[in-house]
Amino acid sequence: MARKKLFDIWTVLYIAIFAVYALFLLYPMYSILRNSVIGENGKLSLEWFVKFFSAKYYSQTLVHSFDVTIWTTLLTLVIGVPLSYFYNMYEIRGKGLIQVLIILCSMSAPFIGAYAWIQLLGRAGIVTTFVKSVTGLTLPNIYGFNGILLVLTLQLFPLVFLYVSGALKNIDNSLLEASDNLGCSGIKRFFKVVIPLCMPTILAASLLVFMRAFADFGTPLLIGEGYRVFPVEIYTQFLGETGTNFSFAAAISVIAIVITAAFFLAQRFLAKRFAFTMNAMHPIERKKAKGIFNIFIHLYTYLVVGLAFLPQVYIVYQSFQNTSGKLFKPGYSLSSYQTSIKRMSDAIPNTFIIGGIALVLVVLIAIIIAYLVVRRSNVVTTAIDTMSMLPYIIPGSVVGIALVMAFNKKPFMLTGTVAIMVIALCIRRLPYTIRSSVAILQQIPITIEEASISLGASKMKTFFGITVPMMSNGIISGAIISWVTIITELSTAIILYNSKTITLTLAVYTFVTRGNYGYAAALATVLTALTIVSLLVFMKFSKSKEITF
């Protein structure tokens, strides 16, 4: 009987990866759980949970979070699905640029959008002042629920757009023709055929939007004012000005994880019921729309994309304005850039060092895990797979808090180091990169590897000489998306950073909270420029030009 060697290189690898995950994910999660059930007197107790649910002051944040999240999810669908349908079914002028703009919107940090909208529509915003001076009218209040909803919707509808566009590309044109032929066309066809065909994707996109909106922390912090939501409450309890309470923060974190896990499982269950596979032999071809409808879809597209992109444009404009302290002055110069870069001289190198190390680790670990899961499935690799998906349902700020709780004392004194930032970013990004690597690997027939082995190549040589090069296009484009999400990450980093490990995104946030809007705009523009460059590189490497998050 043929017996494989017990300890080949892959065995060593999966044991190592399992250990790393146990240390940097399971142990912190355990820490947070343990902290949440330790009462004020140091004994086991559920008093923090009781405190949360019994005081309306706290439990209200949960209701607020649900309110914002559910409305955001619905609105992104209402805006994103038709946009994607128009974009993929009909000829829209400037469609290349539109897609790039939508992708850019989805890639900026949400809090930057929030602060730009405050600049535009806030109490002293230029639009508010302008409308007031011309008409005497006061615009509706941008702060609180409305503002959060506005910012999150405009930030997250691109995800729906990109997901649904992917699904529409997989619909075979003959399905639509058959539907027309059977007497179901136009708007009826949209609801009876197109939407059901995209349902699995719509569900997946909804979950993603839900998770992002629920966990987003920067937007409500800036624009929420009195409207208190869950992630902000965790943060205030943990680092707040009114005194910190680790255990209470931990308890709220546990509640957050339970909620997101429940939604994750519900989505899984629903998605299974709608699951089917499609592969378009003849993809849909864009048609020219006629008359009024043509005008309508153009207006709709330009309006939505214009609104979503407006904050970015305004920030770039602002970055060139002259400033004096916190105030803007007439005239334009590069002084905001000079001052902000001088004041945050570490931010740019830090962004590249921390982001770069995290990226290399993410890509390397993701490829190895994907290979283990696809080609060497066993109990341990399945466990690693499941474990690596955990951070998908854990809000970013909770990941940050868990790491602090686990690694703030010897022998693992990591708080305040570059290492803990890198670890946090890796943990947060890995679920996405693993999933996309798995998808890429599943498309490579195993016979290719067998051919290599039968021609005398060793397993390692086959992996690095055949498998990895065949995955490379997908890996590189996936890595670029990871890079962008890593450099714009806020909710975990804000808990872990200190003055030595500050990154660009954190620097923007710091300037915003201090009211140095000009400096914030300058650094945000640098961040946008970095994103655009990354996107251009992505376009070069990705054959399909499709972006998956």
Next chain:
Amino acid sequence: MSVNIKIKNAVKSYGANTIISGLSLEIHAGEFFTLLGPSGCGKTTLLRMIAGFNTIEGGDFYFNDKRINLIDPSKRNIGMVFQNYAIFPHLSVKGNVAFGLKNRKYPRERIETETQKFLELMKIDEFKNRMPDKLSGGQQQRVALARALVIQPDVLLMDEPLSNLDAKLRVEMRFAIKEIQNRVGITTVYVTHDQEEAMAISDRIAVMKDGVIQHIGTPKDIYQRPANLFVSTFIGKTNVLEAQLAVEGARSRLLFPEGLEVPLDGLREEFRKGQKVIVSVRPEEFVISTEPNGGLRTVVDSSVFLGLNTHYFVHLDSDQQVEIIQESMIDEAIAAGSMIYLTVKPEKINVFTEDGSRNILDGVNNDKNEEA
């Protein structure tokens, strides 16, 4: 330097599910040997056990006298051609062909010359700098074959290599493969479900069903004296008729229910007794007559003119359908609705036991029996 492959009592199972139980086989050095059978019969499984991509749950595999059960696939010195060709998409044609030689760490000049030799041999020299996605199916097939042969393997394994090609190219590649195999003289194991392809290309064929070898023999042996009813129906077309065997002294006759009597020679001694039998008559083994002559009475339902031959579809009194092939005549084909009478060519037909498990005539050459 080709080898002979010996398989003794091979067992393959997935959990409790046994695909192959105790299969034995000997493939001679330099032979073109085909595993033929319907899908799911275990032929590809067996091939992959030889290659080392499937584990072996029992039995022994030998190349000459070397037991290979525990040898890593990359060390078995096997050339393999996959159904989907498995061409490395990121390497050029030349890169693909040279891949195996590079793994063997040959000096650069030797890699150059060997690669060049096989590029020319497979007539793909002119494409050598192309990437695989710029090749047609037939060209990819040639690259796959060149890549497998250039390493001078002991054994060449091919898993339905022609099934992705169109009909014309398939026939063309068949001859190309056969010719190159002759030239190189390498022991080849070929898997296919296409019996015509198997007959055209093979020195010997093993017909498999449900993980069990039914018959091993030359294409001629298998076609003309199939070991059992399954082999006779799987290879070529045949009509299966029921009859009674009558034995009187040294003479024996087949009695068909419709009245036809056929004298039968060459009955095997062990089956020399009166019994129900199953008779397999291939379409070309009928003799037809438009006049009553004691033959089976049938009515013509339709005919198809195919140039060289004309096929007649007729039915017996029992309503059983029968297909007949006759050389096309210059006259009109026999019209539908006509009555015709069938007799058979007694030396060509095959007679099986009532359960179809054994051919009861002499002249069955089945190498399986010697090896079992």
